[in-house]
Amino acid sequence: MAAALDLDTLLATHAGHVALVIGNGINRHGGAASNSWEALLMKIAARCGIPLPKVPQGTQYTEFYDVLGLRSAGATSDLAAEFCELMAGWQVLDHHRTVVGWASRHAVPVLTTNFEEVLSEAAGARFLGTGLSGFTDYYPWQCRFAHDLHLDPCAGFGIWHINGMARYKRSVRLGLSDYVGSAHRAREMFHRGGSQLFRAKDPARWAGARTWLHLFFNKPLLFLGLALEENEVFLRWLLIERARYFRKFPRRRQPAWYVYKPEAGNLNEAGKLFFLQGVDVTCLAIRDHDAIWASAGWTS
Known part of the structure; x- marks a missing residue:
């Protein structure tokens, strides 16, 4: 209620x-509806070789990010830096x-x-x-x-x-x-x-x-x-x-x-x-x- x-x-x-x-x-x-975390995650996913239109149903954003970290050749901190760089124009x-x-x-x-x-x-x-x-x-x-x-x-x-x-x-x-x-x-x-x-x-x-x-x-x-x-x-x-x-x-x-x-x-x-x-x-x-x-x- x-x-x-x-x-x-x-x-x-x-x-x-x-x-x-x-x-x-x-x-x-x-x-500024495009300023979404999902949109940023999708951009990072594409760069990690996982091209998807959206986070798969049944997977939380947090879990998806961890999967990207496992798939990425770099450190997780590198992904975090990339995520923040994508926000630089907000x-x-x-x-x-x-x-x-x-x-x-x-x-x-x-x-x-x-x-x-x-x-x-x-x-x-x-x-x-x-x-x-x-x-x-x-x-x-x-x-x-x-x-x-x-x-x-x-x-x-x-x-x-x-x-x-x-x-x-x-x-x-x-x-x-x-x-x-x-x-x-x-x-x-x-x-x-x-x-x-x-x-x-x-x-x-x-x-x-x-x-x-x-x-x-x-x-x-x-x-x-x-x-x-x-x-x-x-x-x-x-x-x-x-x-x-x-x-x-x-x-x-x-x-x-x-x-x-x-x-x-x-x-x-x-x-x-x-x-x-x-x-x-x-x-x-x-x-x-x-x-x-x-x-x-x-x-x-």
Whole structure:
């Protein structure tokens, strides 16, 4: 069941409190429908000698990418670099500026699954964070694009890249193996060692307190432009862990909303909504994608 709430109201009532989680839908809107990950994967597949019109049904994008890595003569990092190079021509559009402008005005953090820097270019933000301890270009989770550096990720505006960023090719998470690696790294912070999240008496003091993971567990989340289907293994696992964390610490509970356009004939949609509602995410149906990116709420 979709929530009896509209996006305009949600943006108005949660400005300054929510964190946005933005997927590639923002890049495909406004006459740029060709900016799809599947289209990029098909180009790489052709160069690997696997000419296909689309990813075969029954194969997830992540699995397809891993197969390309196995078929390629080069390293997987070379494929990641090629994938990012194909994004180099993606342009900043008005709705990019509108969304990140709202986020900047209200000190709202932005989490994105995208690799390119379109959102940070739209915001005029600079790259920050490599000077912090524990930096690795495999998992630059402490880095963000912002106007000012806040040690507490929740303290102000910043654009954080969940699955890596184009400037660090080894950080790009595209395959199922990549997602498993990210989950393993996050799990170490959640459940192992002396500063684990699930034993932290002070939620501001744990191993991931300076990373984007801190936002994920300490802010209300608003998911936009994300399919959140079965291939999003890492994000869906994080939502399970988030729900478990709030059951252990109910006073720390934060809401989450998933905005989506219902797809007629999509047999998997009911299962996805069942999963999201099961991990305490409120699902908000909209009539079309203009209702997201052209929402009057962004002008507040």
